[in-house]
Amino acid sequence: MHLYPISFAPIFKERIWGGRRLASLYGKALPEGRLIGESWEICDRPEGTSVIANGPAAGRDLRWLMEKHGTQIAGPGFGGDARFPLLVKLLDAEEDLSLQVHPPAHAAAALQGESKTEFWYVADARPHACLHAGLKRGITPAEFERQAKDGTVAASFHRHALAPGDAMFLPSGRVHALGAGTVVFEIQENSDTTYRVFDWNRVGLDGKPRDLHLEQAMAAIHFEDYEPDLVRSPWTEASTRRCAEIRTSSAARFSCSAAALFA
Numbered sequence: 001m002h003l004y005p006i007s008f009a010p011i012f013k014e015r016i017w018g019g020r021r022l023a024s025l026y027g028k029a030l031p032e033g034r035l036i037g038e039s040w041e042i043c044d045r046p047e048g049t050s051v052i053a054n055g056p057a058a059g060r061d062l063r064w065l066m067e068k069h070g071t072q073i074a075g076p077g078f079g080g081d082a083r084f085p086l087l088v089k090l091l092d093a094e095e096d097l098s099l100q101v102h103p104p105a106h107a108a109a110a111l112q113g114e115s116k117t118e119f120w121y122v123a124d125a126r127p128h129a130c131l132h133a134g135l136k137r138g139i140t141p142a143e144f145e146r147q148a149k150d151g152t153v154a155a156s157f158h159r160h161a162l163a164p165g166d167a168m169f170l171p172s173g174r175v176h177a178l179g180a181g182t183v184v185f186e187i188q189e190n191s192d193t194t195y196r197v198f199d200w201n202r203v204g205l206d207g208k209p210r211d212l213h214l215e216q217a218m219a220a221i222h223f224e225d226y227e228p229d230l231v232r233s234p235w236t237e238a239s240t241r242r243c244a245e246i247r248t249s250s251a252a253r254f255s256c257s258a259a260a261l262f263a
Contacts, residue, residue, distance in 0.1 A: 003072060008050035008062070010090075013038035016204050019094030021183055025124060026090065035205075038091055044084035044190060089186040090123075097178045098199040098210070099132065099153060102191065103220040104172040111216050113195075118170045118188030125162040126181030132157035133168050133176045134228040141223050148214050153198045158227045167231040173222035195220055 012030060015037025022028040022039055030036050043050050043062065050062040057065065062084055070079035078085065102116035120131070132154070135144070139156045147153040157175060160168070162182060170176050175197065178184065195213035204210040 003069060004055055006052055006057070006065075007054045008042055009053045011040040011043060011048045011050065012036045013040065013048075014205060016202065016210075017093055017095040017097050017180075019092045021092045021094075021124070022090055025183060035094065036092060037094075038089050040087065040089050042084065042086065042088040045087065045192065047192065083190050085190055087188050087190045087192075089188070091120075091178060091182075091184045091186055093178045093180055093182045093184075095180045096200055098194075098196040099157060099175065099177045100194050100196050101175045101217050101220050102170075102172045103193060103195065103216070104222070107220055108172075108193070111193075111195075111219060113193035113216070114189070114191035115172045116189050116191035116193055117172045118186055120168045120170065120178070121185040121187075122162050122164055122166040122182060123185055124183040125164055125166070129162045129181040130159050130179040131162055131168060131177065131182065132159050132179065133170065134158045134174055134225045135223065137226040139223075139226075141218065141221075144221070144223070145214070145218060148197050148217075151198065151201065160230050162230075165232070168228070169231065171222075171225075173220055174225050174228065175217075175221055 010028060012028075012034075013036065014034045016035065018035035018037025020030060020036065022036055023030045028036075028039060040048050040050070044066060052058050052060050052062070052065070065073065066078065066082065066084055067080060070082055070084075071077075074082075074085060102118070103111050103113045105115040108115040135156055136158050144153065144156050147156055157177065160166075162179070168176075172189075195217040196210065197212065197214060197217050199210050199212065202209075
């Protein structure tokens with residue numbers, strides 16, 4: 001098959017912290033009456049595989065595409081059973097996400113998880129929106145664990161005020177949480193392993209408290225990762241026009257060529 005720019009149908013994920021802004025910002029046809037926190041734009045995982053929406057391969061999925069054309073798409077080593085290496089999402093945080101961490105590669109296997117490094121680009125942020133990333137300087141493992149157990153661990157997290165155009169790199173092992181009122185593009189390793197440290201004393205969609213994973217988190221956290229900086233690009237008229245173009249285009253339209261993905 002001749003490869004061409006491929007669009008995928010989004011996979012919507014209901015989340016207790018989700019909202020409805022992916023419809024107003026990006027024209028997503030969200031299911032009625034559900035809080036949609038995540039739109040998986042490119043995904044090759046057992047719990048959700050992107051389906052091709054255009055062209056001769058419409059109706060096939062990314063798993064099929066990787067099996068048949070993996071080396072053309074992602075390079076040597078990605079044919080056959082190898083999964084597409086990235087998971088690309090849109091996140092709509094109407095409420096705060098849990099305070100959490102993803103396991104680094106050296107610890108993931110022992111913790112029965114998958115390593116996960118990710119990158120957030122802030123597409124929209126309401127006034128006073130923030131994110132948490134990294135530890136406040138001087139926080140020790142013992143102090144962090146004590147605060148996690150008594151419900152005050154948010155005080156250990158470094159906090160950033162946000163504006164559209166900000167970005168944050170989140171290597172595995174960095175504690176973090178996306179704050180309420182934000183919409184972000186997320187590009188991450190193909191993983192769905194999250195260890196929650198604190199969930200704001202709320203219940204999940206089933207009406208029960210969501211599980212916490214303090215033991216695994218303590219083994220995954222990089223405890224010398226203090227107060228990381230946001231990535232901020234200087235304002236230009238051209239960058240403003242480009243942001244407007246992105247916001248009014250369909251976020252589901254991605255090219256499956258490596259050149260387009262990594263340009």
